[in-house]
Amino acid sequence: MTQREIESLLQRFVDGRLDDDSCEEVVRLLKNDPDIFETYCEYAELDAGLAHLSSGKAAAYRPGIAEKCDISEQAREHQSRRIRNISLLSSVAAILILFLTLSIIWLKPTPPPPATFTTGPDTIFTLSHPDDVSLILITRSSAFTVRHGLVQVSLSGI
């Protein structure tokens, strides 16, 4: 096997792209050939280094930025998660407030009846309307006739 073939095999091994038979072959080579073992370790380290640098954690390895370890990254992640949650709740609250405000502006409140009444025991009365006979409300055109008893009428706008 040429050096190039060995390196190709080792790179695929590091990538996890070998079938079981080829893996066994690599294992045999690693056990028996110190140079191949060394080359394998170098490729595995290179792979880890590239993965690390491309993940954006490289800053932690620059001199003077030692504080940027994963522990503090986790703390920052936790904090940003918290901020995200708070933002989400704030958004929901803002939407609810907006909805309520729009409801107040756009939805017409039900006007209170112009007059309400309560009757005493055994009171006999008739309430008639020119337009709608089934209405049990006193409106501007209602005729309210008390034959007997006691009625208390509260007027609003009449």
Added chain:
Amino acid sequence: MADSEPTNSIEQRDDSLFVGNLTSHQGAILGYLNTLLPGDPEVADIAQRTSIILWEKRHEFKTGTNFKAWAFSVAYWEARAWMTKSKRQSWLIFDEELTEKISIRSLASSEPDSSGSDYLEVLSHCLSQLGESDRLVVMTHYQHDNSLAECSRIPGRSRDALKMALFRIRRALRRCILSKLSLQNTVS
């Protein structure tokens, strides 16, 4: 006792030193785990868990002893725990003989207290010497969990061409690193 430093202050200083140690050794820990578990997508998570365990056990570390050896032993057991938990039987190679060989080699690959940060600096330098398109290929590959499919989105590169390019680039990077490290050792 007027001259004695407050306990909190000592703890803060020790924690700060520990964080420095932990931070600067993360590359070495990741490299070691990657050598033990080639091609395993869990390596980064195991390295992360190792860091957390090291932090939790920081009071057990004796200042002045070999941090790297201690960190590697924790990483080793964390890797084994993962293998047991995931019931993965292909601890490849990794019968006792080879595992020990890898551990010894990883610890001895540089000075006992060396963290591996030099290695990453050299790697960064070697990466900067690549052409723009090669750098794009290798960084895209690693940013997307070794996915050649993602790299295939790079215009003008077929899947096979990318495989060949990656092989060539990593080969060149390995040579560059060996050459730079060898030069550094000669100078020092």
